[in-house]
Amino acid sequence: MNFDLSEEHQLLEQSVREWAAREVSPKIHDLDRQHRFDPAILPQMADLGLLGVSVPAEYGGTGTDYISLGLASEELEYVDTSLRVILSVHVGLNSLTLLVWGSEFQKEHYLRPQAQGRKIATFGLTEPAAGSDARGIQTVAVKKGDRYLLSGEKMWISLADVADHFLVFAWSDLEKKKRRDPSGMTAFIVERAFKGFTSGTLGEKWGILAGNTGFFTMNEVEVPDENVVGRPGEGFKIAMFALDQGRYTVAAGATGLVRACRDASVKYAKERTAFGVEIGRHQLVKEMIAQMESDYQAARLLWLRAGWLKNQGRRSTRETSLAKWFATVASERAAGDAVQVHGANGFSDEYPVGRFYRNCKGAVIYEGTREIHKLMQADYLLGYREDRPTRCALPPFDASVAGRD
Numbered sequence: 054m055n056f057d058l059s060e061e062h063q064l065l066e067q068s069v070r071e072w073a074a075r076e077v078s079p080k081i082h083d084l085d086r087q088h089r090f091d092p093a094i095l096p097q098m099a100d101l102g103l104l105g106v107s108v109p110a111e112y113g114g115t116g117t118d119y120i121s122l123g124l125a126s127e128e129l130e131y132v133d134t135s136l137r138v139i140l141s142v143h144v145g146l147n148s149l150t151l152l153v154w155g156s157e158f159q160k161e162h163y164l165r166p167q168a169q170g171r172k173i174a175t176f177g178l179t180e181p182a183a184g185s186d187a188r189g190i191q192t193v194a195v196k197k198g199d200r201y202l203l204s205g206e207k208m209w210i211s212l213a214d215v216a217d218h219f220l221v222f223a224w225s226d227l228e229k230k231k232r233r234d235p236s237g238m239t240a241f242i243v244e245r246a247f248k249g250f251t252s253g254t255l256g257e258k259w260g261i262l263a264g265n266t267g268f269f270t271m272n273e274v275e276v277p278d279e280n281v282v283g284r285p286g287e288g289f290k291i292a293m294f295a296l297d298q299g300r301y302t303v304a305a306g307a308t309g310l311v312r313a314c315r316d317a318s319v320k321y322a323k324e325r326t327a328f329g330v331e332i333g334r335h336q337l338v339k340e341m342i343a344q345m346e347s348d349y350q351a352a353r354l355l356w357l358r359a360g361w362l363k364n365q366g367r368r369s370t371r372e373t374s375l376a377k378w379f380a381t382v383a384s385e386r387a388a389g390d391a392v393q394v395h396g397a398n399g400f401s402d403e404y405p406v407g408r409f410y411r412n413c414k415g416a417v418i419y420e421g422t423r424e425i426h427k428l429m430q431a432d433y434l435l436g437y438r439e440d441r442p443t444r445c446a447l448p449p450f451d452a453s454v455a456g457r458d
């Protein structure tokens with residue numbers, strides 16, 4: 054067993070860390086306070102190869118392994134959650150799904166420009182009345198000749214007002230919809246430019262304020278058959294597959310947030326004095342900082358294990374769920390304690406920990422709530438849930454072809 058990162062991994066970690074510290078850190082406070090998504094960040098991420106991380110070079114990506122996606126997620130969320138969210142929806146939920154379930158046409162026409170960062174992609178499963186209950190979506194796809202007409206509304210969609218391509222889930226079999234039989238769902242690629250598609254931004258959220266979150270509606274949007282991802286009826290499995298990659302980025306990202314809370318708390322504890330000593334000398338402050346360190350180390354090992362399984366081409370639904378659950382709950386604990394260590398200053402915007410506190414909560418909810426992951430973990434242990442083989446699976450990382458065109 055080797056716990057060292059490869060030289061390539063260290064280089065990636067370093068380059069993302071330096072870019073985010075140099076280009077994003079100085080302006081993130083203002084972006085956050087102005088509730089403003091900065092689109093200029095996207096071409097910079099593309100130049101770094103981040104929008105094609107873990108996508109094979111033959112489809113325009115960097116040809117790096119799945120651990121690289123986790124490392125990039127951790128480094129991005131160290132600076133701000135909104136950056137990691139871009140990677141989650143664009144690469145984790147969308148591009149890696151097209152890589153595995155998409156046709157050659159879809160890989161050429163959609164995956165390649167996404168991996169090169171020329172087009173931005175996201176994911177549309179959640180609806181106003183269906184989040185955890187993924188079978189409860191209401192969007193329908195009615196077959197008409199060589200196309201489908203999609204109608205419905207998707208909600209809480211990251212990059213809804215920014216993305217060009219949307220991976221959308223809808224019921225294509227209305228009889229199965231009535232019975233909630235998931236084999237009646239189909240996955241589609243929808244372009245913003247398709248007639249009948251409109252989107253908007255949600256202005257009422259109180260966290261991840263430098264990120265774009267919104268909704269989109271489809272009013273009989275015509276989607277050609279060639280944009281069906283996988284086979285008709287495979288949509289639910291494809292959504293769950295996509296979440297295995299999305300949750301992985303959330304786990305690694307939340308790990309970065311724990312580290313950010315830890316580092317900010319260590320710094321502050323050595324600057325601030327109370328009762329005649331640095332506050333780091335007080336045992337109850339030490340306790341909070343020690344907890345952050347144990348949470349960081351454990352969360353990192355959990356997502357690294359999930360990434361290692363992905364590199365081997367092994368199923369990681371269970372391990373990814375555990376990593377996501379643990380890291381997001383740990384980030385909530387770390388952010389709460391980081392504010393506490395900062396005392397009244399933590400309650401002001403002068404320090405970043407208040408932003409960390411507002412940013413951490415979303416991930417305890419999206420991509421499977423804390424409760425959904427608890428249920429999944431218990432069900433695996435009790436034998437009520439098992440992972441059955443699927444028609445398509447994430448390919449193992451093949452170092453011998455990595456990075457080649």
Ligand code: CAA
Pocket residue numbers: 142176178179184185186187188209210211235289290291293294296297370419420421422425429440441443
């Ligand atoms: N990969 C491939 N196939 C999978 C799979 C996976 N990870 N998980 C399940 N499947 C397959 C199963 O094998 C099964 O097929 P077979 O019967 O043919 O084997 C089929 O899918 C149905 O699986 P389940 O019976 O496990 O499905 P379920 O209805 O019991 O799932 C649930 C329940 C786990 C709660 C699931 O609904 C779930 O994960 N809910 C949470 C949804 C979620 O995370 N939503 C967030 C959306 S993204 C977002 O938040 C917005 C954003 O912008 C990021």
